[in-house]
Amino acid sequence: MTLPHYESALIPKEKIFDYGFNMRHPRGADKAIAFERALGYHQDSGAALIKSIRKALPEMSVVERTGAYGRQFSGVIELSGIDGRTAKARTCWQLDQGAHAPKLISIYVDK
Numbered sequence: 334m335t336l337p338h339y340e341s342a343l344i345p346k347e348k349i350f351d352y353g354f355n356m357r358h359p360r361g362a363d364k365a366i367a368f369e370r371a372l373g374y375h376q377d378s379g380a381a382l383i384k385s386i387r388k389a390l391p392e393m394s395v396v397e398r399t400g401a402y403g404r405q406f407s408g409v410i411e412l413s414g415i416d417g418r419t420a421k422a423r424t425c426w427q428l429d430q431g432a433h434a435p436k437l438i439s440i441y442v443d444k
Contacts, residue, residue, distance in 0.1 A: 335393065343434050372413075405426065405438075408426075424440045
């Protein structure tokens with residue numbers, strides 16, 4: 334199963350720039366370090382990561398479960414780094430009740 338409506342998926346910039354790539358964030362710092370070590374991404378290259386995520390979505394297979402706020406999906410994508418390396422990343426998405434577009438709620442390098 335692919336992510337429903339992946340072509341209109343929402344990737345909140347704050348999820349990438351303020352959390353996932355923020356070396357000073359109490360919970361996001363470990364993700365920031367992992368993305369930099371695995372793929373060369375850092376806070377200044379978040380737009381390139383978003384582009385790489387979107388490119389991988391049509392091929393991503395997901396598992397669905399029902400959450401408190403709607404349908405949730407998780408899947409692993411292969412990302413291309415800005416330094417030419419590739420790595421797998423686990424993504425989690427939520428399709429809120431009554432919404433059309435799924436929203437990224439988590440992403441991390443999958444070891």
